Amino acid sequence: MSVRKRKWKTKSGAAREAWFVDYTDQHGVRVGKQFAKKKDADAFAASTHTEVRQSSHIADYATKTVKQAGEKWLKRAEESLEVMTVKQYEQHLRLHILPFLGDHKLTRITVPVVREFMDKLRDAGRSPAMVKSIRTSLSGILAEAQERGWSNQNAVRDMSQGRKGRESKGDKRRKAKLVVGRDIPTREEIQKVIAQLNKPDAAYRQLIITAIFTGMRASELRGLRWDDIDFARKEITVRQRADATNDMGPPKSEAGQRTIEMAPMVINTLKDWKDKCPKGELGLVFPTQKGTVQRHENIVRRGLWEPQIAAGLTKQKVLRTEGRVPLLKDGKEQLVTVAKYEGLHALRHFFASWCLNPMSLGGQGKNPMEVQKELGHSTIALTMDTYGHLFKKTKNDGALARAEAALLKPVTATQTQHAG
Structure with a gap:
């Protein structure tokens, strides 16, 4: 292993110099490598010497692209x-x-x-x-x-x-936290969406209503069967989901297989829909007219975007190419009006916030463990990392002062005996 300085001239006569490391690898092959700085050459020589001794060195000639x-x-x-x-x-x-x-x-x-x-x-x-x-x-x-x-x-x-x-x-x-009104629809916004869904010509009404009040993932809604709905018990059991290629499979995790209580609006909506629902071999609740699995893009564009735009819930977005490069016109980025909440996951976020908000604010007042089970999260940590900042802290005026007083209160002999 040697490190030496090399000087030479290019064809045009320009002077060049570099540091050259010359060594033999563990396979007996003589190898040379060039560096602009001596410190880099020395560092390479030191690490390569150890790697060759341990037979773990990989020279440039032996590697791939x-x-x-x-x-x-x-x-x-x-x-x-x-x-x-x-x-x-x-x-x-x-x-x-x-x-x-x-x-x-x-x-x-x-x-x-x-x-x-x-x-x-x-x-x-x-x-x-x-x-x-x-x-x-x-x-x-x-x-x-x-x-x-x-x-x-x-x-x-x-x-x-x-x-x-x-x-x-x-x-x-x-890593910014989800914000109500930006990432999570507000209660007033959901009311506006539902008002649009109640119109006779609303597309995907039954699916969007179910998404709002159950927090089910888009893949779970697309794979939901009538056999998974128990109207007598007012429950939906999530047993399968449809992936992007419309193939059926189990939920994302073991916790994803869960039972969700149906709100009255979901019960009434699905009961009314059952007789009108297109029939198919898969027995799906939200199928195409042919009874097959719905495309996710169609649900988003017509079911989620259209009622929002009709309700005035929109935003401006920069048009981009497949490589995510902004499209320009006269040197300016091209903008397009889209729905404020672009993905179905926003409805899942809303459901989570509805579960954990106190009843005084129109929520259900559930604890983190209950919300985890409702959403089908694999761990309570995932639920808290995503929604923990939304849980309302309960205030008990004077509780801290009373606890401090109790802690500092002199302990009697009788209390000491009980403690022992």
């Missing part, structure tokens, strides 16, 4: 993950990772390289949330490469570990 590792990572995902998750991974790889890093050798993917890659994504118009999601996919690719012996480092994990304890302002913003 990010593209090759990405293909293997995607193939493994296809074997174990849902179709839409795989589709998202494929888009991350094709649209965002390969254009910037596809031909890079895995051994050259360092923390500075990853940091520069993330900067380029932002400069190209990707949102902070998208950049974070792409970074996670890149970490998965590098982990795949490690398992295959193509690399001995994961620069994304190294970067994350180095950032622990100094969370950025952007990270804090992305």
